[in-house]
Amino acid sequence: MIKNLPHKTIERLSQYRRALLICLDSGKTHIYSHEIARIQHITAVQVRRDLMLIGYTGTLRKGYNVKELIDLIGQIIDSDDGIHVAIIGMGNLGRALINYFAGKRSQLRIVAGFDINPDKIGNTMSGVPCFGIDDMESTIQKLDIRIGIMTVPADFAVEVADKLVKSGIKGILNYTPKPVNVPKDVYLEEYDMITSLEKVAFFVKMHSETE
Amino acid sequence: MIKNLPHKTIERLSQYRRALLICLDSGKTHIYSHEIARIQHITAVQVRRDLMLIGYTGTLRKGYNVKELIDLIGQIIDSDDGIHVAIIGMGNLGRALINYFAGKRSQLRIVAGFDINPDKIGNTMSGVPCFGIDDMESTIQKLDIRIGIMTVPADFAVEVADKLVKSGIKGILNYTPKPVNVPKDVYLEEYDMITSLEKVAFFVKMHSETE
DNA sequence: ATTTTTTTGTTAAAAATTTAACATTGTTAA
DNA sequence: TTAACAATGTTAAATTTTTAACAAAAAAAT
Ligand SMILES: NC(=O)c1ccc[n+]([C@@H]2O[C@H](COP(=O)([O-])OP(=O)(O)OC[C@H]3O[C@@H](n4cnc5c(N)ncnc54)[C@H](O)[C@@H]3O)[C@@H](O)[C@H]2O)c1
Ligand SMILES: NC(=O)c1ccc[n+]([C@@H]2O[C@H](COP(=O)([O-])OP(=O)(O)OC[C@H]3O[C@@H](n4cnc5c(N)ncnc54)[C@H](O)[C@@H]3O)[C@@H](O)[C@H]2O)c1
Numbered sequence: 001m002i003k004n005l006p007h008k009t010i011e012r013l014s015q016y017r018r019a020l021l022i023c024l025d026s027g028k029t030h031i032y033s034h035e036i037a038r039i040q041h042i043t044a045v046q047v048r049r050d051l052m053l054i055g056y057t058g059t060l061r062k063g064y065n066v067k068e069l070i071d072l073i074g075q076i077i078d079s080d081d082g083i084h085v086a087i088i089g090m091g092n093l094g095r096a097l098i099n100y101f102a103g104k105r106s107q108l109r110i111v112a113g114f115d116i117n118p119d120k121i122g123n124t125m126s127g128v129p130c131f132g133i134d135d136m137e138s139t140i141q142k143l144d145i146r147i148g149i150m151t152v153p154a155d156f157a158v159e160v161a162d163k164l165v166k167s168g169i170k171g172i173l174n175y176t177p178k179p180v181n182v183p184k185d186v187y188l189e190e191y192d193m194i195t196s197l198e199k200v201a202f203f204v205k206m207h208s209e210t211e
Numbered sequence: 212m213i214k215n216l217p218h219k220t221i222e223r224l225s226q227y228r229r230a231l232l233i234c235l236d237s238g239k240t241h242i243y244s245h246e247i248a249r250i251q252h253i254t255a256v257q258v259r260r261d262l263m264l265i266g267y268t269g270t271l272r273k274g275y276n277v278k279e280l281i282d283l284i285g286q287i288i289d290s291d292d293g294i295h296v297a298i299i300g301m302g303n304l305g306r307a308l309i310n311y312f313a314g315k316r317s318q319l320r321i322v323a324g325f326d327i328n329p330d331k332i333g334n335t336m337s338g339v340p341c342f343g344i345d346d347m348e349s350t351i352q353k354l355d356i357r358i359g360i361m362t363v364p365a366d367f368a369v370e371v372a373d374k375l376v377k378s379g380i381k382g383i384l385n386y387t388p389k390p391v392n393v394p395k396d397v398y399l400e401e402y403d404m405i406t407s408l409e410k411v412a413f414f415v416k417m418h419s420e421t422e
Numbered sequence: 423a424t425t426t427t428t429t430t431g432t433t434a435a436a437a438a439t440t441t442a443a444c445a446t447t448g449t450t451a452a
Numbered sequence: 453t454t455a456a457c458a459a460t461g462t463t464a465a466a467t468t469t470t471t472a473a474c475a476a477a478a479a480a481a482t
Contacts, residue, residue, distance in 0.1 A: 033430075043471070051430095063429075093311070101405075147415060207398065255460095259461065
């Protein structure tokens, strides 16, 4: 690991990579900082600063080598041998996520789903087997799952999080609107779609009032 | 509008409200800053500071009046007469979102969905009618829709965003992994689930290396 | 050959955000 | 009654994040 990269830089590196992969597909071999910036709605300085932080140096007047940069970002943010991920709650959102991730990034592989509904247990969705919630602890350990994505109904969020922690999971991505608590050796990221929408609504309102 | 609230404060206000609504249900009439803080994984000082910014003052030693605070946050972030929202792309994610929002916050009402698939057009999902993408501009204007949530395949993101802008939309929440461009009088929020997951993975990796 | 342009890389400044410090004041308890 | 306590509200400091400024150097233009 190079050093303590700012959280925001990590997020942007992930986004840069996505943009770079698209560039690569379109046959581009080099890209300027201002081109990356334009795509991400940020400034070119910020891009250059982020790349400086990870120690990548481009070619003056030619920009950055797309392939090299993709590889370097991979070295920074990916784990050497991939990370196994589980989805807890195979409902609407869980299914949508599995569908979405299926075959996307091989580095982060959803290898299991868990649910409480007997109708779902034993089935496979987009190649991901669904296990019973009671087998969660053992399955997580057996399959060496490190990250859990929570998409259960909000009322079960807390108990599922506790169970995940007990199973030895190292990171939780909580899509439930209910905040949960985890010990500090477990990395927790919570995202609430309503907050995003309310934020958009607020700025829309503000803009219409100040125009 | 009180004043220029920091973006981060807006996000937290939305989250506070969610937590407060749950408190209200459980019969609590007052809440301390440190209780709110605990739920949101932040500090009590930050809560008090945010509330100071919106000019709410609690009762010393008794905390904040839950109901009053909910109402005040509503006055700050909600629009007086609600805002109409549309979902563009009634696939897995679009359906999940509609389901989720259905009957949640009356202030932000999903009043229409749009899709290109003839099988979906004309149907209703959880009470939300699905229109054809070709009717988007007229429908948005007719129903006074201000915000669009984009859940179309990434390849269509740019053209749909352009269309939304042309229709006079004021805010876009883009769940597509493809960044789009909008004029600066349109508020744009982009969220990428892969970035979130990669961020969690990074910190899991980092922690395991430095332990 | 020399000047201009364009782009990177880096240091410094600015802005935004969080945290700390602490004064204030009801409430409880001695 | 007075002292200790526990909470808020606010100013100030610290931290984090973004932006600006500018030096360096390769390429292009003159
Ligand atoms: N649908 C969305 O777009 C959306 C958006 C944001 C947040 N969310 C949140 O995500 C969560 C899931 O939403 P959804 O629309 O997919 O709901 P859903 O009801 O479709 O799915 C929930 C799934 O969890 C399973 N489940 C219930 N209790 C469980 C338990 N104890 N252990 C394991 N599995 C259990 C159910 O059987 C079901 O399959 C909710 O908390 C919701 O608030 C959903
Ligand atoms: N599913 C997820 O969990 C998830 C997560 C993050 C991001 N995303 C992104 O969200 C988007 C949708 O994902 P999904 O899983 O719902 O995909 P999906 O294929 O299930 O749904 C896409 C829908 O959009 C419709 N559509 C296609 N072209 C259109 C157009 N030009 N105008 C209007 N509608 C059109 C399709 O008919 C379909 O109903 C994708 O860009 C995906 O990358 C999905």
